[in-house]
Amino acid sequence: MCDPAANLPVVAVAGCGAVTAVGEGVGALRAAMRANASGLRACERFRHPRFQSSVVGAAPATTSGVESDDPAFELAHAALHEAAGEAREVLSATLPTRLGLVLSTTKANIEALERLADGRPCSDAARRHLQPDLLAADLAALHGARGPVQCVSVACTSGLVALQQGAKLIQRGAADAVLVVGVDHLSAFVVGGFSSLKALDPVGCRPFDRDRCGLSPGEAGAAMVLARAELAPRGAVTLRGWGTSNDANHMTGPSRDGSGLAQAIRAALGAAGLRPEEIDYVNAHGTGTPYNDAMESAALRGVFGEACPPFSGAKGMLGHTLGAAGIVETILCVLAMRERLLPGTPRLGASADGVPASLVREPRAAERLDHVLKLSTGFGGCNGALILGHG
Amino acid sequence: MDKLTVTAASRVTAADLATARLGSRFGRMDLFSQLALLAVESLGINFDSLARDRVAICLAAATSSLATDVEFWKGRDAAGGLSPTLFTYTLPSAAIGELAIRHRLTGPNLCLVGGDALLLAEAADLIRRGEADACVCVSGDVVSAALAELIRVPATAGASALFLQRGGEGPHVLRENDRDIASWCAVISGAKNLG
Missing domain, CATH: 3.40.47.10 (Thiolase/Chalcone synthase)
Structure with missing residues (x-):
């Protein structure tokens, strides 16, 4: 941390x-x-x-x-x-x-x-x-x-x-x-x-x-x-904290319990000096593979319990852009914060079992977006979390 | 500023792989991951004495995963098609995953491409910021004959590893501008463990 x-x-x-x-x-x-x-x-x-x-x-x-x-x-x-x-x-x-x-x-x-x-x-x-x-x-x-x-x-x-x-x-x-x-x-x-x-x-x-x-x-x-x-201009979005971790579990599949990603999220929260309840929105990695999305759901429950903040995923909009994904999806978070808008989850039909109920289907106005969490995971068990703030 | 100590360093080449005994999984890895694993094994670190979520892995891959990329892409016209196993190793950071699995290290990860001049500074920064207490640093390069022709550099295969710890034992304190992993390996001149 x-x-x-x-x-x-x-x-x-x-x-x-x-x-x-x-x-x-x-x-x-x-x-x-x-x-x-x-x-x-x-x-x-x-x-x-x-x-x-x-x-x-x-x-x-x-x-x-x-x-x-x-x-x-x-x-x-x-x-x-x-x-x-x-x-x-x-x-x-x-x-x-x-x-x-x-x-x-x-x-x-x-x-x-x-x-x-x-x-x-x-x-x-x-x-x-x-x-x-x-x-x-x-x-x-x-x-x-x-x-x-x-x-x-x-x-x-x-x-x-x-x-x-x-x-x-x-x-x-x-x-x-x-x-x-x-x-x-x-x-x-x-x-x-x-x-x-x-x-x-x-x-x-x-x-x-x-x-x-x-x-x-x-x-x-x-x-x-x-x-x-x-x-930077006054009021610009800032990078508040980050964390990375490794599942140490499998080369291409995520850990089933989400503990590795949860570790990265907790490291980012610690670095930012924030409590979980201070996160207003989470932009998930959300690849659309069965195991990734289940693991992410588990990680979110592990950190936020039943009070998971609104979250959504952008890969139904952009595809998985690999080395660009973390940056382009963080830009989406910056835009969301500037416009105080919760992004939706394009191409989502019926939510899967086990996905937290706070999944955002369609974009909607947010009461506040002071702190936003961006998540990424990857082959080799890598996990990353980044928290954005205002000022 | 925290004192950081190099407690072990090692250097391996492809010739050392012939005698490596690291399990059946080892044989399925690409050459870069094998070299990285063997170099870290040669450090002789007992990870049981450390909090595994506080041990980072920092990797420098001089020519990315290009040697494996070339191998993988050769399979495009093969009867069985492209190899899913090899595809896993067409990422320069794949060796981080293998190291993490073998030693159950769940701390932070970083992979830099293009030489190791920044590796020690970044590893030291991770520790000094409190993100980790120790770091496994690996610098490697695999340039196969096929890749050598493609990018017009000499063929090579080798990896160096070094273990960096907050505090730590021994005389080998990391200095502010220490950047050269090869020098550390030369300094110990064959002594695998400095601790």
Whole structure:
């Protein structure tokens, strides 16, 4: 746990950017959140016996002006460009050597491996971005971040861990602002991999639904500009605390009792100096696999008992965007807090047995959203929890 | 500032795997996870004496999981299709999961890709912030011949491990700018346990 009395600098969100299955820009994400819309569609590219499902969350072509055969770079750059635009004043007041970058990804530009293996054209830049750390270095150079650069990859908790790492860089004085960017793109590699595990829902994922039977892969670039709170706009959303843990149980399946995720939540609450009853909303990981959603329900009951706060999941909207998921779903939380709106759970039909009754089906106005908890879990038993606050 | 001590360090290569006896599960892992497990086993740490939820695992994977990625993708045209077992290891952090399972370590996790220059600083920060009392640090790299051709770097396979503890015994106190795990392994020059 972090020590809430440690008098560490407060870290705030100064800007957000996203390219997702619901469109380019945070505005598209906001509109989808309000409409409880889903960006999941059948995609011709994945209609093949090799794949268990062709339903994915595909992002549109970006309009950032960068042309390449490198979808990871394009998505990440577009998201960073938007986030930097919102944080223009903060970034103009930050020396390049005091601006860091943390990249979250699981597969970087894995399309280059497919291209090279198939003998298709592949530029040197695209080949270079097979290596996640080189993608991070090139994004940092393009966006003027000459401070510390890190590349984080902790399965599907990568996004939350990257936000944690960005905040730590600021808190220990290594940077005044940090660009945190998450990216993963749709590929035959990933869709084929999840198909081999029989982990896809043929009709598209339905988190927390009675009939859920798997996830839907998605792609996204998502970026947040973190900064010392005194540099950020007044009232900006802040990162209050975080925690990570490991189930130490199974490589691909979560623990049945949710104790590992509950441990991460308790660590985050301790770091934030909050009690469970002070959490106003939880954005779940909610992959739509039977075991994940059951485990998360158990973890929520373990921490909150019968007083579970309103919670919902976004993967029916965006698909599972892997290394981008923790960041794009945290951006949804930021939007929810700014608009005081509880996001719904797109594609939810009938709730599964055992899911806490506070599951939010449709978006609705919230009385208050002072403290929001974002959860992530991943292969290898990794768990992550992040708490956002105001001011 | 808390005193942090390096209580054990080790270095293994692919040649050491031939004599490794780490159970049937070990044989199903990818090479990176095998090296990471063997390096940590070589530390000789008795985890029974520690609170397992207070032990973090920090990993640095120099070339991500790319060697395993190449192996996995070779299966796309195979009769049985892509291997679900190998897919599990197409994440650079997979070795964290294997280490956590083997030693029942439920503390915080971090995996950095691209060299280990930041690994010790991040592990020390985890402990100093109170998120953990100790940290298993592993730095590894596997570049197969196929990957070497693809990304144009020399082939290699090895892993180093180090155990960092708050307080701890022995003379090996971590200094502010200690970054080089390889140097720690060289310092002990074959002594597996410094405690």
